[in-house]
Amino acid sequence: MPRTKKWTIDDSENIYRVKRWGDGYFEIGQNGNLHITPDPSNTDMRIDFKAVIDEIKQEGIQFPLVVRFHDILRSQVALLNKTFQNTLKEAEYNGGYMGVYPIKVNQMREVVEEIVDAGAPFNYGLEAGSKAELLTVMALNTNTESLTILNGYKDEEFMRLALLSRKLGRKTIVVIEKFSELVLLVRIAEELGVAPIVGIRSKMTVKGRGKWASSGGDRAKFGLTISEMINAARYLEEHGMADCLKLLHFHIGSQLTDIRAVKESIAEGAMIYSELHRMGFKLEYVDVGGGLGIDYDGSQSTNDSSRNYSMQEYVADIVYGMKQVCDLEDVPHPILVSESGRAITAHHSCVVTQVVGEIKAHGAGIATKLVDGEHVLVSDMRELIEIIDNQNNLQEIFNDASQFKEQALHAFKLRVISLEELAKIETLYWQIMGKVQLRIKDAEFVPEEMQELDYALSSQYLCNFSVFQSAADTWAIDQILPVVPLTRMNEKPTINCSLVDITCDSDGKLDQFISEYGISNIVPMHDLKPDEDYYLGLFLTGAYQDVMGDMHNLFGRLNEVHIFSHDDDPKDFYIEEMVHGSSVEDVLSIMQYHPSSMAKSVKKMIDEHVAQGQMQPREGVKWTDFYEDCLKGYTYLKT
Numbered sequence: 136m137p138r139t140k141k142w143t144i145d146d147s148e149n150i151y152r153v154k155r156w157g158d159g160y161f162e163i164g165q166n167g168n169l170h171i172t173p174d175p176s177n178t179d180m181r182i183d184f185k186a187v188i189d190e191i192k193q194e195g196i197q198f199p200l201v202v203r204f205h206d207i208l209r210s211q212v213a214l215l216n217k218t219f220q221n222t223l224k225e226a227e228y229n230g231g232y233m234g235v236y237p238i239k240v241n242q243m244r245e246v247v248e249e250i251v252d253a254g255a256p257f258n259y260g261l262e263a264g265s266k267a268e269l270l271t272v273m274a275l276n277t278n279t280e281s282l283t284i285l286n287g288y289k290d291e292e293f294m295r296l297a298l299l300s301r302k303l304g305r306k307t308i309v310v311i312e313k314f315s316e317l318v319l320l321v322r323i324a325e326e327l328g329v330a331p332i333v334g335i336r337s338k339m340t341v342k343g344r345g346k347w348a349s350s351g352g353d354r355a356k357f358g359l360t361i362s363e364m365i366n367a368a369r370y371l372e373e374h375g376m377a378d379c380l381k382l383l384h385f386h387i388g389s390q391l392t393d394i395r396a397v398k399e400s401i402a403e404g405a406m407i408y409s410e411l412h413r414m415g416f417k418l419e420y421v422d423v424g425g426g427l428g429i430d431y432d433g434s435q436s437t438n439d440s441s442r443n444y445s446m447q448e449y450v451a452d453i454v455y456g457m458k459q460v461c462d463l464e465d466v467p468h469p470i471l472v473s474e475s476g477r478a479i480t481a482h483h484s485c486v487v488t489q490v491v492g493e494i495k496a497h498g499a500g501i502a503t504k505l506v507d508g509e510h511v512l513v514s515d516m517r518e519l520i521e522i523i524d525n526q527n528n529l530q531e532i533f534n535d536a537s538q539f540k541e542q543a544l545h546a547f548k549l550r551v552i553s554l555e556e557l558a559k560i561e562t563l564y565w566q567i568m569g570k571v572q573l574r575i576k577d578a579e580f581v582p583e584e585m586q587e588l589d590y591a592l593s594s595q596y597l598c599n600f601s602v603f604q605s606a607a608d609t610w611a612i613d614q615i616l617p618v619v620p621l622t623r624m625n626e627k628p629t630i631n632c633s634l635v636d637i638t639c640d641s642d643g644k645l646d647q648f649i650s651e652y653g654i655s656n657i658v659p660m661h662d663l664k665p666d667e668d669y670y671l672g673l674f675l676t677g678a679y680q681d682v683m684g685d686m687h688n689l690f691g692r693l694n695e696v697h698i699f700s701h702d703d704d705p706k707d708f709y710i711e712e713m714v715h716g717s718s719v720e721d722v723l724s725i726m727q728y729h730p731s732s733m734a735k736s737v738k739k740m741i742d743e744h745v746a747q748g749q750m751q752p753r754e755g756v757k758w759t760d761f762y763e764d765c766l767k768g769y770t771y772l773k774t
């Protein structure tokens with residue numbers, strides 16, 4: 136085997152696993168850049184991410200930023216709906232499918248508008264879980280054929296809005312989360328003389344597995360128990376509204392990692408539906424909630440950031456599971472409703488950040504030349520580095536070096552060696568560890584202590600972004616998100632590193648990465664070149680991350696560019712819109728500051744210095760303008 140095999144994009148694929156998590160949308164191109172195929176049914180259409188970055192730079196838009204590929208959103212909407220339609224046909228299922236998109240997953244207007252537009256041929260609807268969301272979906276989805284599903288806790292205003300929407304001819308379904316909501320709804324419906332469409336949410340005994348397992352089970356926050364559901368149905372009957380009860384709802388959690396939980400919930404839900412039917416409550420819809428997972432780490436496993444099934448399998452389990460029970464129980468197949476949010480939006484957006492520096496593990500070290508009268512501890516350490524190349528027992532070298540370093544620390548505290556000698560010992564120590572690390576790369580067996588060397592010797596790449604704003608779940612729930620360089624993937628990445636953000640918070644870091652061997656705390660990236668920007672993409676951020684970010688350290692929302700693909704464009708894409716991120720003024724105002732009076736106050740101080748002759752008037756004007764420009768500027772590093 137030749138000693139230096141040329142690095143190929145396949146080698147990069149082995150590290151970054153783009154095909155595994157990319158779901159047909161992302162791939163490493165022959166030129167080493169990340170490529171996007173926004174419509175997997177038209178693979179001729181390929182966008183080179185490098186071209187997107189070049190155009191963004193040309194437009195003078197500052198990084199970091201969110202890039203949204205609207206075509207991916209459209210593709211996912213079509214894929215989910217078509218998968219249901221095809222499966223229904225194949226299963227000879229008599230009910231239809233009416234999906235809704237739960238806007239809490241990403242409420243950005245452009246995102247919701249795109250989903251509504253792409254979903255129109257399928258009568259795809261929207262779901263709201265709060266009053267603000269209800270007001271949004273009432274205005275945005277005007278298709279009277281599609282469903283509007285209302286979950287979450289509700290007050291009187293909420294009910295009135297829902298009934299207004301009924302008056303406007305919309306198929307708006309109020310899902311009852313607790314019994315008292317039903318009493319409220321019935322009272323207002325009678326007062327307004329409007330027939331509501333009522334759904335009931337069942338508290339399921341089956342629990343999802345994964346991070347959101349508590350959405351199911353006896354202690355679930357939402358839903359009615361079996362006896363409460365029966366009472367609810369009877370309550371409606373007593374008020375002459377038995378035929379208003381149309382939908383059974385359940386949602387056992389988001390990001391269901393194990394398909395068995397889906398199968399079990401369908402079996403349980405189908406039985407409840409059938410029983411209610413037999414009792415005379417002829418429900419038309421069964422809403423299976425969300426939960427369709429995303430394979431963030433590309434492992435196709437029951438890891439928290441993965442799932443052990445495909446969308447096709449998920450849909451088939453719902454359709455066939457429901458059909459089987461209904462046929463056995465001899466009740467009609469209900470219209471199936473699902474509320475997938477994560478699966479619709481996760482792929483379409485990513486965060487592009489620039490690496491602005493490398494923090495080396497142990498600094499550059501100091502010169503370690505032999506000097507007269509050097510302490511024996513320094514000499515001992517130097518001796519190790521001289522013999523290591525001819526020494527086969529690396530464990531012994533490792534142990535000795537570790538022991539000498541420990542002794543040196545004691546010696547320093549007892550004033551036996553100087554600070555400079557301690558620095559020399561540390562420098563030599565890390566040089567030895569570097570050599571050990573190289574030597575054990577190809578070893579068959581590596582003792583545990585030595586396995587940690589890769590991490591101990593790795594760098595930190597400082598990235599211009601905030602984990603708290605752009606990747607909240609990596610911090611909050613250890614969610615894994617794929618991170619890949621957007622260029623140079625035809626070159627060997629030689630720097631092992633973890634990533635840190637620019638917040639003053641040691642939690643502001645990413646240290647869980649997809650790797651060749653499962654999840655690793657370091658990822659190989661390329662060395663930084665002084666004359667070339669190095670961009671990383673943080674992918675699958677379109678669900679939840681986009682809206683859950685916070686303003687830690689007053690880093691605000693990111694600039695956004697919205698990309699559309701275009702056959703006639705030589706680059707295959709165009710930037711349809713640029714949305715400005717938060718300015719410093721914006722985030723300060725949210726925190727109750729008055730940027731204009733702050734500017735005044737600083738100007739006053741400058742004026743006083745000018746008046747006292749401590750600053751030239753011209754310089755004073757410059758500083759005043761500079762302060763004001765910074766207030767109006769972006770919250771992130773200018774690069």
Ligand SMILES: *Cc1c(COP(=O)(O)O)cnc(C)c1O
Nearest residue numbers: 386389390425426474475476477
């Ligand atoms: C959050 C939520 C969803 C969306 O779940 P995903 O797993 O993102 O698809 C659907 N339904 C309800 C009731 C929810 O609370």
